[in-house]
Amino acid sequence: MPELPEVETVRRGLVPALEGRRILAVDVNRPNLRYPFPERFAARLAGRRVEAIDRRAKYLLFRLDSGETMIGHLGMSGRFSIEVEGEVAQPGDFVHAAPANPKHDHVVFRAEGGVVVRYNDPRRFGYMELFPTADEASHKTLGALGPEPHGNEFSGAYLGEVLAGRRTPIKTALLDQSIVAGLGNIYVCEALHRSGISPRRVSASIPGARAERLARDVRDVIVEAIEAGGSSLKDFASTDGALGYFQHGFRVYDRLGAPCPTPGCVGEIQRLVQSGRSTWFCSSCQR
Incomplete structure (x- = not known):
């Protein structure tokens, strides 16, 4: 399972592709990953601008201009790939795993500027959900987390x-x-x-x-x-x-x-x- 450094690497790759851009449409190709997608998931994302992409522990946090945050977890095999104006950055060969199979592209985000971000997850152990950004401190998962290991609170x-x-x-x-x-x-x-x-x-x-x-x-x-x-x-x-x-x-x-x-x-x-x-x-x- 990806740990903090891997998730931070993914976050840094997503920032130039999505941060500041409006999501035009979202294709959800199955009803669930580890858990069912939130009610009206695609509709709540469509038309929203991604104001920032943060990370907390092993979770990606997509801050939306609607006042909601999309939290994403990669699970065991989740990967994001980015396509910009026809050029695709596909996952390459892994040490013990085959390249991503397009049939496992379960969520596809289509954003301004011809940007397409695909979430691929063969084992479907990752998940995505939406919550009010203002409620982060009381979120069932995020609210119980300790300090970041490279943050000022950890000593x-x-x-x-x-x-x-x-x-x-x-x-x-x-x-x-x-x-x-x-x-x-x-x-x-x-x-x-x-x-x-x-x-x-x-x-x-x-x-x-x-x-x-x-x-x-x-x-x-x-x-x-x-x-x-x-x-x-x-x-x-x-x-x-x-x-x-x-x-x-x-x-x-x-x-x-x-x-x-x-x-x-x-x-x-x-x-x-x-x-x-x-x-x-x-x-x-x-x-």
Whole structure:
């Protein structure tokens, strides 16, 4: 599933294509994705100008001049592609996945200037809905999210406060979207390795120097991944079809049996399962 850096990469690709443009028409080619589309979905979008495209955690937020926001989630396999005046930016080849099949173009946005944006989702695990922008703080999903991992509210002091007394493993805690928004399995594994913190460590033992180190490394991993365009593992590509390249810098993720890259460490990468998710780590230097 795309994590924060991948969704941010998609957002940046959509901004020049849609931001400031009026949506002329929307083709909805099936009644639902993960959930049914909102009532009169296409009609509520037609004629509306996209004032801004934001991101919160793993969600895309299309701000409309009607006072509504369209929230979009890519799910497991959702992709946007952009066509401008006949030139199509199609998703390219992926590491483990075939190019997008047009039969899975479930939503097509037609905007001013000959812009056509297609949402393709073979597994249909993504979703789109509309809500009043003014109600964002109380939105059932957005209202419960923690701070962004590269925002000003996320710090060692914040981690120390929110993790105090928690008995869950730190890996599990960092995947809790109410603690920090947008982190997923890839970047949590990478940040914990950089910090030298075992994924098994009890969260309550993190406050202090470990929390400061972890907050710094989480921020660095996210910023570096955004700059690299995210990670392409299965279904992710940006809106122009380009692959993310952060996977070439993975230290531990999906590197079972590889030598630990920490200077001076003689361990190798191991794998365990926590809360149903694979965790890659080095038991020699992560304590």
